[in-house]
Amino acid sequence: MTVVCYRFSIVNLSKAESLYSVGMRPLMYSTKDAQLNQVGWKRCGENITYFRNDSQNGEDEANISFTLSFNLDFPYDNDLVFLAHCYPYTYSDLQDYLIRLQNHPVKSMYSKLRLLCRSLAGNNVYYLTVTAPSLGDVPRKKKAIVITARVHPGETPSSWMMKGFMDFLTGDSDQAKVRHLTPSIKS
Known part of the structure; x- marks a missing residue:
């Protein structure tokens, strides 16, 4: 089992404020973790940042965008993983x-x-x-x-x-x- 760390960046978000700036973390569901350890959705991610993107030439304040970035470890090989902003409720x-x-x-x-x-x-x-x-x-x-x-x-x-x-x-x-x-x- 090799732990692989990835950096995710979700770009062009429109809200200036984010709960990710004050400690919120994304959620992850690992099918292997669920099978092996009966673990469901859990908070994940390290080095989480939410920041304003650089303005483009002539871009007005109404069109400013933001980026959410975080590191995420995937501890299992051949795993099917789902990420979410919040706990799914269908x-x-x-x-x-x-x-x-x-x-x-x-x-x-x-x-x-x-x-x-x-x-x-x-x-x-x-x-x-x-x-x-x-x-x-x-x-x-x-x-x-x-x-x-x-x-x-x-x-x-x-x-x-x-x-x-x-x-x-x-x-x-x-x-x-x-x-x-x-x-x-x-x-």
């Missing part, structure tokens, strides 16, 4: 999560999944309501907070954030249970 992962939530004997009492619309690609776009059940037959008016995530397909960090938020709201913590029992959220 549409299928989301669908599986929503089905588990709706099939859960307790969590389903506090959550209601409804179809909002279909995307241009024909995928279902849901909205999920989490609240204490109405008492009796008469529905009451309740205050509401709307939280959205993953407005664009590549925004998987917001999917992870929303999954964690939903896990908290529907979880067993004392804080989550108090929210289920009170008629409105107090600040």
Whole structure:
């Protein structure tokens, strides 16, 4: 086994600020590491830099680009490796999560999944309501907070954030249970 180090440079990025400048690292999935050590996605990379590219003649500030560079070791020969900006969270992962939530004997009492619309690609776009059940037959008016995530397909960090938020709201913590029992959220 020979460890090979490569330098990656991703050029022509458009954002002036980057989390890579303050410690964020790319993610790597090695099929060999997964097979041999049951390791999934993990943070990787050394000597990570994010910098402004040199301006071209006459280039205005609106067209400035940036580069992300990092070193990465590949410890296995003949390995299939995937790199990512953040942990992948697919549409299928989301669908599986929503089905588990709706099939859960307790969590389903506090959550209601409804179809909002279909995307241009024909995928279902849901909205999920989490609240204490109405008492009796008469529905009451309740205050509401709307939280959205993953407005664009590549925004998987917001999917992870929303999954964690939903896990908290529907979880067993004392804080989550108090929210289920009170008629409105107090600040």
